[in-house]
Amino acid sequence: MCDELHSLRLRAETEGDTVNKKASFSTDVVVGALALFLFLACYANCQTAEPAIGSPAVQAQMYRLYSAAAASYFGQTSVEFSFTVDAAGSPREITSSNERDTNHLLFYPGDRAIVHTHPKGTDPRPSDGDIATAKKCGVPNYELSVSELWVATPDGKYHRVGSVRVKHGVLEVTK
Numbered sequence: 001m002c003d004e005l006h007s008l009r010l011r012a013e014t015e016g017d018t019v020n021k022k023a024s025f026s027t028d029v030v031v032g033a034l035a036l037f038l039f040l041a042c043y044a045n046c047q048t049a050e051p052a053i054g055s056p057a058v059q060a061q062m063y064r065l066y067s068a069a070a071a072s073y074f075g076q077t078s079v080e081f082s083f084t085v086d087a088a089g090s091p092r093e094i095t096s097s098n099e100r101d102t103n104h105l106l107f108y109p110g111d112r113a114i115v116h117t118h119p120k121g122t123d124p125r126p127s128d129g130d131i132a133t134a135k136k137c138g139v140p141n142y143e144l145s146v147s148e149l150w151v152a153t154p155d156g157k158y159h160r161v162g163s164v165r166v167k168h169g170v171l172e173v174t175k
């Protein structure tokens, strides 16, 4: 593509207006492609970059999880909700222990990830128990609070995935 553009430019210099237009059109295409590339690169980077929860099905389930936890995000309950991602990458059903500040989730062999909520008044970061669970199960354990998403990883570390907000029925997570 670069060679083509180069030769068009050379011809434009010698052959006049018609080719000049062609050359500038070609430049527009290149600039447009570059802009698209930068947009996609930014888009990919601004998204969670968390493969275990990146599929549309899991993202949709995270929105449902967030909705289920809405009352807890406003302090009306302290119930935690959760789901796991199965071996095929599909989200399992959302469950809740209906106990205060605790959540006994069902983890099946082969499950790839855990996602659970942290109610208002609790630390958005993973608890010691969350970190232990990530290590024990060998999968990332995500903490979804009203405005943040964190994850405890199987290596015993944790990090902030990003900020959370709901827009037009979609849960957006941005860095």
Ligand SMILES: [Zn+2]
Binding pocket: 116, 117, 118, 126, 127, 130, 143
């Ligand atoms: Zn937790």
